[in-house]
Amino acid sequence: NVQSYRDLPLLVYHIQTKFRDEPRPRGGLLRVREFTMKDLYSFDVDEEGLDQSYNKMIQAYRNIYTRCGLPTICVEADSGAIGGKDSHEFMVIHESGEDEVIHCPNCGYAANTSTAQSIKSKIESEEPLPLEEVATPGVTTIEGLSTFLGVPQSQTLKVVFYAADGEFVIVVIRGDLGVNEVKLNNILHCIELRLATGAEVLEAGIVAGSAS
Structure with missing residues (x-):
């Protein structure tokens, strides 16, 4: 029984049978x-105590896997x-695995591809040209725009439309990159995140393919 903060930290656990409801069985x-x-x-008494308890659990699992002779990598993941x-x-690490991880053997950093962070690479900047309006008839993709303008996709911007808990969201990202929906979800703090439909884009008064 916990009578006061002096009785903390208190760790409570149980082991039981659970079920996962997935559209397809695998593995x-x-x-x-x-x-x-x-x-x-x-x-725990405070956040510092919580971190200590968390680190103890990580070490406990490391000890278990070591005793079992199972080589593992502890990676950062999305909660x-x-x-x-x-x-x-x-x-x-196994050939039958489905997930992809990023791991640096030098510093030990490891994370899922959905949550991994990296140091921004240095971008070779050029002298900006005067701003001008350029007609791009019939060009509706970044690939087409890159070819039409004669510039690499990394020098373009693209717009991706999402619906987050019913709200219309516009994401602007460099043309050669893709949207990391896990990170986007964490920024928006939404429950449901999905690509907007063509009808939703039109309803917002936007023509897909030329919004940027």
Whole structure:
């Protein structure tokens, strides 16, 4: 029983059978609908205490995998709807795996591709040209625009339309890059994020393919 903060930290866990509802089974016996899961919850005095409890759990799992002789990589991951500033997964590198991770053997950094961060590469800047309006008839893709203007896709911008919890969202990104929807979801703090339909784009008064 917890009578005061002096009784903290308190860690409570249980192991039970759970079910995952997925559109398709995959992984055979490695990822079945019914599985055993351990949940652990910590009650701490402050955030510093929470971090200490979290790090103890990471070390406990490392010890378990070491004793089992299972080589793993602890990678940063997205916490999803659960939230929180920290989330990690233990990955086993295997040819049958489905996830992709980024790992630096020198510094030890490891993360899912959906959450990984990198140092921005130096961009060779050129003297800006005078601003002018250029007609691009029939050009509706970044590939076509790059060819039409004779510039690399990295020197263009593209617009991607999303619906976030029913709100229309416009994302502007460099032409040669793709939108990381996990990071976008974390920025918007939305529950449902999806690409906007053609009808929703038209309703916003925008012509897809020439919005930028």
